[in-house]
Amino acid sequence: MADWCQMWEALGLNLEAHDQLLNALPPIYQEVYLDQENRPEKMDYFDLVVTEIHGLRIKELQDIKSNGGKIVGTFCVYVPEEIVLAAGGTCIGLCGGVDVGADEAEKVLPRNICPLIKSFMGFKLSRICPYFESCDVVVGETTCDGKKKAFEVLSDFTNVYVMETPQRKEESDRTLWFSEVKRFKEMIEDLTGNKITEEGLMEAIRKVNNKRKALQRLAELRKADPPPISGKDALLIEQIAFYDDVERFTQKVNELCDELEERVKQGVGVVPKGTTRIVVSGTPMAIPNWKVPHIIETSGAVIVAEELCTGLRYFQDLTPEANGSVEAMLKNIAERHIGIDCAVYTPNTERAEKVARLFREYGAHGVVHYVLSFCDPYAVESYQIEKVAKKENIPLLKIETDYSQEDVGQLKTRVEAFLEMLKG
Numbered sequence: 001m002a003d004w005c006q007m008w009e010a011l012g013l014n015l016e017a018h019d020q021l022l023n024a025l026p027p028i029y030q031e032v033y034l035d036q037e038n039r040p041e042k043m044d045y046f047d048l049v050v051t052e053i054h055g056l057r058i059k060e061l062q063d064i065k066s067n068g069g070k071i072v073g074t075f076c077v078y079v080p081e082e083i084v085l086a087a088g089g090t091c092i093g094l095c096g097g098v099d100v101g102a103d104e105a106e107k108v109l110p111r112n113i114c115p116l117i118k119s120f121m122g123f124k125l126s127r128i129c130p131y132f133e134s135c136d137v138v139v140g141e142t143t144c145d146g147k148k149k150a151f152e153v154l155s156d157f158t159n160v161y162v163m164e165t166p167q168r169k170e171e172s173d174r175t176l177w178f179s180e181v182k183r184f185k186e187m188i189e190d191l192t193g194n195k196i197t198e199e200g201l202m203e204a205i206r207k208v209n210n211k212r213k214a215l216q217r218l219a220e221l222r223k224a225d226p227p228p229i230s231g232k233d234a235l236l237i238e239q240i241a242f243y244d245d246v247e248r249f250t251q252k253v254n255e256l257c258d259e260l261e262e263r264v265k266q267g268v269g270v271v272p273k274g275t276t277r278i279v280v281s282g283t284p285m286a287i288p289n290w291k292v293p294h295i296i297e298t299s300g301a302v303i304v305a306e307e308l309c310t311g312l313r314y315f316q317d318l319t320p321e322a323n324g325s326v327e328a329m330l331k332n333i334a335e336r337h338i339g340i341d342c343a344v345y346t347p348n349t350e351r352a353e354k355v356a357r358l359f360r361e362y363g364a365h366g367v368v369h370y371v372l373s374f375c376d377p378y379a380v381e382s383y384q385i386e387k388v389a390k391k392e393n394i395p396l397l398k399i400e401t402d403y404s405q406e407d408v409g410q411l412k413t414r415v416e417a418f419l420e421m422l423k424g
């Protein structure tokens with residue numbers, strides 16, 4: 001890795017704490033990713049992205065900023081990146097998947113709060129995340145209570161803008177959300193100094209759709225038996241989707257899919273044909289949260305789909321590419337986003353039904369429902385998932401965990417017992 005110290009210093013990072021974070025990553029990455037067998041060659045690009053996670057991409061962001069560009073940080077798939085792109089801005093996902101910085105976060109947050117929230121707060125307060133420090137604005141949302149209140153705290157430390165996301169999907173909720181999308185567009189125009197045009201917005205919709213189409217193509221290929229790529233590698237790509245350059249990322253995912261198509265034709269997989277197939281469903285897994293997928297895939301199974309925001313929930317639907325006024329396109333963007341089946345909605349019956357559908361479509365043998373500790377929406381909604389699973393005879397394992405490594409042994413025992421039961 002090049003010497004990026006000057007750049008990190010200029011961003012105001014706490015270099016000592018940042019070093020500790022960066023030094024912890026390579027051995028974990030080696031064990032979780034590089035030690036896998038039969039990896040597709042085209043994963044080399046995504047390995048490079050991780051190796052340079054705080055280097056090359058951050059340098060690109062600084063170059064964008066020096067040319068007058070604006071960086072917008074987000075924490076949720078509801079925030080419409082098309083609008084940011086259309087105004088010439090760059091969108092970066094800021095969710096953290098590691099508990100470094102938790103001590104600092106606990107100075108302003110309760111100890112018993114969702115690790116994802118604690119992680120982004122810890123990143124900011126410890127000054128260890130160059131993505132955070134590159135942002136001109138960070139965009140929060142009123143999805144779950146923990147996030148909603150945490151953004152009030154976060155606004156003491158950085159420039160925060162909050163979108164009001166509805167809790168239901170009735171006509172009045174759609175009207176509210178559409179007005180929020182329009183308000184967001186105005187904020188982005190003010191921030192960037194660029195007026196969003198019809199051509200610009202259509203182009204941005206196409207670019208983001210192309211990214212989602214590439215991810216859909218990757219998802220489709222995983223239906224093969226044997227799957228041509230591991231679940232861990234697919235998850236990594238889905239995580240990188242939130243912070244890489246949109247067009248380059250799309251191209252690299254498509255190049256990988258070309259290779260995977262060949263593998264499928266030749267019957268080459270990452271695991272032997274007939275390996276136990278798992279669908280993972282639940283709360284997002286932000287980079288570098290690979291704990292549960294690593295346990296599953298080192299216990300003799302392969303993950304074939306992620307019903308997560310770092311997964312299908314992000315790319316399963318496209319925005320219609322219908323020409324029209326900026327207002328009409330914003331309406332399409334708003335409608336696509338309100339279709340996302342996050343557990344913060346009530347009722348949210350479509351999610352449980354989707355899990356059952358994925359189980360069938362991906363030829364899975366079981367579902368692992370994954371919930372981050374203290375995430376009430378997903379923990380409570382696991383009841384609905386269990387109900388549908390029972391009705392449809394779907395084997396289900398419910399896991400609740402955080403970012404620590406303390407429960408790895410215990411989780412492994414439970415996963416192994418579940419897989420054993422599936423084989424039986």
Ligand code: BJ8
Nearest residue numbers: 076077114143144283309342375
């Ligand atoms: S659309 S899942 S990204 S809100 S895990 S912080 S819900 S307590 S992240 Fe999410 Fe948007 Fe929904 Fe997706 Fe709260 Fe739960 Fe923590 Fe969560």
